Amino acid sequence: MNYWLMKSEPSAFSIDDLKTKPDQTEHWDGVRNYQARNMMRDQMKEGDRAFFYHSNCHVPGIVGLMEVVREGYPDHTAFDPSSKYFDEKSNPEQPRWYMVDVKYMRHTKRAIPLAELKAHAALENMPLVRKGNRLSIMPVSEAEWRYILSIENRPVR
Structure with a gap:
């Protein structure tokens, strides 16, 4: 099993939005970065776990857990001219x-803010806390996954 962190702006799509979807399931569309695309296309597998991370908000941080239930497939929003994610160079034959x-x-037992994640030495190698890493999807090691789950019950540092 692999572990991931997937970012979304809560004003666009939040953990609560995911929870209210039919079967509490939704496609993760609109990723327009090749490195993140490659992870979804080539590495994410059914059964993998991911942290849901609220980004670009008052207090960014981990707010929930989700499971990958369908492996990578073409993002149909790239083919739709009315979509904000439309890409005229993408087509169904060559997505x-x-x-x-x-x-x-x-949901996590409490939101775990980015500032708190940065304060833990055990997470210093996590891509999320390193300077300059702004990917919307990133891998999480099993040790980091377990550590983050272990701190969700602790009071904020």
Whole structure:
């Protein structure tokens, strides 16, 4: 099993939005970065776990857990001229962008803010806390996954 962190702006799509979807499942569309696309297309597997991370908001941080329930497939929003994610260079015969389907598992017991994650030495190598890493999808090691789950019950540092 692999572990991931997937970012979304809560004003666009939040953990609560995912929870209210039919079967608590939704496709993760609109990723327009090749490195993140490659992870979804080539590395994410059914059964993988991911942290849901609220970004570009008052207090960015991890707010929930989800499971990958469908492996990478072409992102149909790239073919739709009315979509904000339309890409005229992508087409169904040669798709440029991919997505996965994710299923809500649970909210974290509390939001775990980025500032707190940065304060833990055990997470210093995590891509999220390193300077200059702005990818919307990134791998999380099993040790980092377990550590983050272990701190969700602790009071904020």
